[in-house]
Amino acid sequence: MMLLITLANSCKGQETEKKDNKKVNSSQSNIEKHQPFIYRSSKQHSTLNGAVSEFVWQIYQDKKGNYWFGTNHDGILIYDNNSLIHYTSKDGIGGNAIRAITEDKTGDIWFGTSNGLTKYNGKEFTNYTIDDGLIDNEIWAIEVDNTGRIWIGTVGGVSIFDGNNFETLEVPKPNVPNPEPMLSKNRVSDILIDKKGHFWFVNDSYGITKFNGNQYEFFTTENGLTDNNVAELFEDSQGNIWIGTFYGGVSKFDGKTFTNFTKEGIINGLETYNFCEDKAGNIWFSAENYGVYSYNGKDFTQFTVEDGLATNTIQTIYEDKKGQIWFSTWEGISLYDGKEITNVYDKESWTK
Template structure:
């Protein structure tokens, strides 16, 4: 039983989940066959473009998966809030239960065990018992969070549709990101949108933008990386670092850029990756790099060669 904390103009309001009759009013027990059990579809609005559920799926679009320190798996969705799976029970949390927003763009856990979620309704904190929402009223630039990350100092970097905030747990600081000189920037959603944030092994922040490439920040100075100095595309989808310290950049229209020390390789240029969105980077135990490419399924890179796995496989 989890009480939920809702933020309102009259102060915090606590709601008990057991008393909340919501569209996900049933819990899914994993002892049943999850491949045959899906949430009650008639109580969840279907997407106009994509079917909500396919057989065996929890939701048609999972934006991210995170395992917390207790071993719970959290699934951030594109329309239906967040799901928590504890190894036995699958539970949904949405705006109706006090969750910040139904589109989840990031999940992180701080040193005190609090979970943080970037959503379309602000920054949501979960302390294990209740949700607390931090929004524009508390100084967030925009409630629509597009990306977030927890840095080595315990600060939360929050990328929004209108710029970048740094949150210390109590207040938001705005970090103004300078724009490089680009003749014809072509943002997809907003000139100020921050799309991805990475702290590399040297403590440098890599900040992805919507049409203005990457901005690196060392705490004092900004350095720009754009198509003018080697980047595959100025519209950034994801920035990720592997165990060797190489930085991989998935772009929206230019495939993948691979940064090794001071060198960059654009794999679309050698005819490997299509000029479409690349995201979902992951390194397996053998050191292979995996990522997804829109409309072209997944790729595996073993350090020398790429293998494409698609529907035929």
């Protein structure tokens, strides 16, 4: 496959039309939504013009093999193996900071943005905001459960969307001494639905809340967690829950006990996140300013700028269907094919 990406150029915005909507005032937790904003494209996307952010926040590959790159403030880039397309709020996306991307069972792509929830069905964008019942417009996490419901973590808490109505879920928090939330005490910055169908929520400086459908369970440093300031959750193929934190390194929870990998132990760097398991079962994660680690169950291997990474600060790690590992950074994208790392920066093309 020939991959040609020119991050120096942005795509010319599609001509769109904005449909009228009817608003319904509502304040209850289970809310009837009004007609959401829908944007329809009137022509195919043309060429790329203008600068695109090098700060790629999210990388996602859908069922069709398309790559989606969510940026920090320049919307979304889509690579369909033939061309690169750029969408921003001018084209219909709710907000230009894209912090979460997922695909539902019908093939619709969902984006958590800085200004609400956006759905893309391949032809049009549909946006949902607090006017539709969303608890907060600043979204940090999206997950789809086995019934097709969308779970949304926001600065203001958790919303659940069944395709018609939004419901607010009040997530209880564990008691933590002297918590110092980064953004909001109600923020849920990550949501994990594990293989058993249990829900895990990252509370801003309040550790972790787990919900099994009937009751809640809490995890903090009192239980063995390395740090209450949790950044990210990840479940591996063996059912272990990996927890990246802001000040304590990495915790692994096997369902009974925690194993902690900290700066005093094996890894450098206290701020860890961006977990990924490759096809060989290796666990990848980033450590702020220390690049990336790969763990094979026994040993850690570190990758830094000295090994070819664009920077030592990584925003996302993602394995594609070919087994290649993608790293989004503050200065572009790095790709590891198992042998070497290739980078694409602003004003450059990437061919492989």
